Amino acid sequence: MNLFEIDAEILSCVDMETGEIIDAEKLDALNMEKSKKIRNIACWIKELNAESAALKEQKDVFAAREKAAKNKAEGLKNYLAAYLDGKPVKAAEYQIGFRKSTATEITDEAAIPAEYRIPQPDKIDRSGILAALKNGAVIAGAELVERQSIQIK
Numbered sequence: 001m002n003l004f005e006i007d008a009e010i011l012s013c014v015d016m017e018t019g020e021i022i023d024a025e026k027l028d029a030l031n032m033e034k035s036k037k038i039r040n041i042a043c044w045i046k047e048l049n050a051e052s053a054a055l056k057e058q059k060d061v062f063a064a065r066e067k068a069a070k071n072k073a074e075g076l077k078n079y080l081a082a083y084l085d086g087k088p089v090k091a092a093e094y095q096i097g098f099r100k101s102t103a104t105e106i107t108d109e110a111a112i113p114a115e116y117r118i119p120q121p122d123k124i125d126r127s128g129i130l131a132a133l134k135n136g137a138v139i140a141g142a143e144l145v146e147r148q149s150i151q152i153k
Helices: 003-012 024-085 124-136
Strands: none
Touching: 003 124
């Protein structure tokens, strides 16, 4: 039985016209069950939040290890490329070769003509608007909205 069903059952224990309790024992049991349900759901939310935090921490640890491994491999690749100076090497376990490529290096961004620029869409600064509204500013198209956020500790 979910919380909404429990509330409906609680209402059936009370006479709506007089407000008199029809079945006090059932009402007590339903109130206890409701309290237990709320507790269980709150504890479950706390458990899921803890699991989520632990998974994020593991993800961050793995991301750091991945980044370190990539950086180490890139550093070793640059070291080997500098040492071999473009000379290919073959062995049973590996083969090292070189190919030419071209890349664009921008030396002065201000000197680049407009035809080679990509316009970026406007982005609204929500945190700036929030700060201004809190300080009493009136901004067309924006308003402060107070919300209730559940906190489970």
